[in-house]
Amino acid sequence: MDKKRSSVPLVCHGHSRPVVDLFYSPITPDGFFLISASKDSSPMLRNGETGDWIGTFEGHKGAVWSCCLDTNALRAASGSADFSAKLWDALTGDELHSFDHKHIVRACAFSEQDTHLLLTGGFEKILRIFDLNRPDAPPREVDSSPGSVRTVAWLHSDQTILSSCSDVGGVRLWDVRSxxxxxxxxxxxxxxxxxxxxxxxxxxxADGSTVKFWDANHFGLVKSYNMSCDMESASLEPKLGNKFVAGGEDMWVRIFDFHTGEEIGCNKGHHGPVHCVRFSPDGESYASGSEDGTIRIWQTSPAIIGENGTNLGNGPVSGKVKAGADDISRKLEDLNVSREGKNGEKDKSTDV
Incomplete structure (x- = not known):
């Protein structure tokens, strides 16, 4: 029997505009969760394993550029072109607080130890640290970023902040105390x-057509691989660390061997550039978000498809994939979340 390797993704609909950021929670007693940011102004929360839609956070007035969940997946945060970062109750969807900024917020991240700090950055070239135990208190500000902040993250038990810029190369590591x-x-x-x-x-x-891996403790360059096109996002498999995924302008999600850089798989399906890719915390799947407004969840071990279309391996069964997508669509219709309703006129200045 003729066999071939084929990845059949779970396709998650619901966003009416490009998906620009994805974030997986750690594994919790209730499983793990996936939050997505989109230019349609409404972050969405999903079951990270099945892709089933759980809820939509409504309140932003402009494109949402960044999103994250705390370690228990009880709270969410988002950064938007409406000059705000918002804190959400991930169980009820309620807005807990809105942190005003003076320009577009491009990035946000919860601290990891006790998740009571929220880090933000954006067009103001300022890193802000908000104390969520005192949300009305002024944030601590670090204002010497050389350019508009594009990404932020915590490391070293929240003693160090990582940031990159939209218009300047390099990644900067900041000492939180100084x-x-x-x-x-x-x-x-x-x-x-x-x-x-x-x-x-x-x-x-990921910078241009290069994916790099750095030692997070000694900061040396461990691996550097040239890609076939500009890659906007890359993610390392979390369990074994033996492979990574990358996506970018050619609309495909590619899988590579971490040790050699050899391409070991290529998933086609998106109809626009891939803006973000992230591995799930169990390493068994990875998600991609695209200009086409969809999220696709791919199995790490693709199915083996026989010549009659039968699934012979451990990958997802196409019937289950379709059922999952149909279930999401039905839930969205029930709540009157339609593309027409989400795609109304917006202030052009907030969609940058």
Whole structure:
């Protein structure tokens, strides 16, 4: 029997405009969750394993550029072109607080130890740290970023902040206590994606057509691989660390061997550039978000499809995939979340 390797993704509909950021929660007693940011102004929460839609956070007035969940997946945060970052109750969808900024917020991240700090950055070239136990208190500000902030992350038990810029190459590592840059990881192009690995060993970056892996403790360059096109995002497999995924302008999600850089798989299906890719915390799947407004969840081990279309391996069964997508669509219709309703006229100045 003729057999071939084929990845059949779970396709998650619901966003009416491009999906620009994805974030997986750690594994919780209730499983793990996936939150997505989109230019349609409404972040969405899903079951991270099945892709089933759970709810939509409504309240932003402009494109949402960044989103995250705390370690228990009880609270969510988002950064928007409406000059605000919002804190949400991830169980009820209620807005808990809105933090005003003076320009577009491009990035946000919860601290990892006790998740009571929220870090934001954006067009103001200022990193802000909000104390969520005192949300009305003025934030701590670190205002010497050399450019507009594109990504932020915490590392070293929240003693260090990582940031990259939209218009300047490199990744800067800041000492939280002093507010000073202690190290710069040099890149030729602006870094569009920066991820700290689950075990804290590596920083994965995408800049232009290069994906790099850095030692997160000694800051040396571990691996650097040239890609066939500009890659906007990359993510390292969290369990074994033996593969990584990357996506970018060619609309495909590619899988590579971490040790050699050899391409070991290519998933086609998106109809626009891929803006973000992230591995699930169990390493068994990874998600991609695209200009086409969809999220696709791919199995790490693709199905083996026989010549009659029968699934012979451990990958997803196409019937289940379709049922999952139909279930999501039905839930969205029940709540009157339609593309027409989400795609109304917006202030052009807030969709940057």
């Amino acid at each position: 507010g000073k840059i202690v190290q710069t990881l040099e890149t030729k192009s602006p870094v569009t994606s920066a991820e700290v690995s689950q075990d804290g060993r590596y920083i994965t970056t």
